[in-house]
Amino acid sequence: MQTSKIWAIIQWGLGGFILLLSLVAFSTKGGILSGLLFLLLAVLVSPLRKKILALLPVAFPKMIVIISGIVLFFASFLTFPSSETTQLEGDTAEEVVERSMPSVESEEMVGESNIQSLSFSSSKDIEVQEGKDVSDGYVLAKVNDKNAFFEDDVTFVSGNSEIATIEYSRTALSNYLYYTVNGIAAGETEVYAVSKDGKVESEHKKVVVKVDEEKLAKEKAEAEKKAAEEEQKKAEEEAEKKAEEEKLAKEKEEAETKAAQETKSTSEQAANTAAVAVPQQTENSSGNDAGGGGNGDSFNTYDIPEQQNTEASYVLNTKTHKFHKPSCNDVKKIKPENYGTSSSSRDELMSQGYSPCGHCNP
Secondary structure, eight states: OHHHHHHHHHHHHHHHHHHHHHHHHHHSTTOHHHHHHHHHHHHHHSTHHHHHHHHSSSOOOHHHHHHHHHHHHHHHHHTSOOTTTOOOTTOOHHHHHHHHSOOOOOGGGTTSOSEEEEEESOOSOEEEETTOEEOOOEEEEEESOGGGOOGGGEEEEESOTTTEEEEEEEEETTTEEEEEEEEOSSEEEEEEEEETTSSOBOOOEEEEEEOOHHHHHHHHHHHHHHHHHHHHHHHHHHHHHHHHHHHHHHHHHHHHHHHHHHHHHHHHHHHHHHHHHHHHHHHHHHHHHHTTOSOGGGSOOOOOHHHHSOOSSEEEETTTTEEEOTTOGGGGGSOGGGEEEEOSOHHHHHHTTOEEOTTTOO
8 A cells, every 4th residue: 555655646746746847848949849848748637637538438458558658758758859959940961060059168279359250141132021020030140159149149230221120030049040131222232240349250141121012003193193193183173273263254245335336326416416416406597587586597598499398288397296388487497308299288287186287286
């Protein structure tokens, strides 16, 4: 009975130790698989396995459980990541071997810069699109003492920050410095890394920033749209200006026509007034002369024989609406355009609005 308790304690202790290894694996980059295998091994070693196996519908032979434990043990350690032998992107076989070798600090290195060299992971040019960024590998810092190296011991520099910039992004395995290049404007420049003390500098790497075709097409479309809108606005303004000019010209023409018509009407009215005033003055003077008042020589007379030699009973003045005997002296004074004759009776003429001459009393 006491032996079984001791054995249970040993199993719990061994399971706890393996569980600790699984936590270490989980906390190490690339150690997820190893951590899961260690976790399964910890459960298989501890007394928990009996309770878990009891829940399964099929009973597993003891030999299979033992073999599974052995396989999990070796698989867990084989998949455990090594910080010294992990191969990074772009690594060559020589770099993997070199990184696996321990760094040796000799007496000659004392007092010198901790950084021996800085080098890019690739010699290819960096190509990035305008307005975009790219993570193009890393800079390897060969150092004397990794424990004394920090990422801020190295500075990334751009030859022209108006074209492209370069900045630190993360660190892997203590001395692998990953960077990000940002494309600012189309063009070419160089980037490099330099130690904080300025003693060690990497090779200069060419950066080519390409034009963003999509952005360029969008800007071109917007410019064309804006130009079309401005052209349309200009055409509308010109059309409005032309319409306004035509309207003003039409109004001016109408005003001039109206003024000409008013001037013509005024002239005609003045002429008519003058033409009417003269015969009225003549008739009035004739009446005054016939009545014995006034000088008959001051008026125009129309001594036309045909006006007296008529067979009609009466001579009419269509302007003054007087009717005379053909032998009346006033007949001479009737204008030709106001002269008329009638053989109607006296009463009929009076009914038509005519009145008898006061001189000849027809």
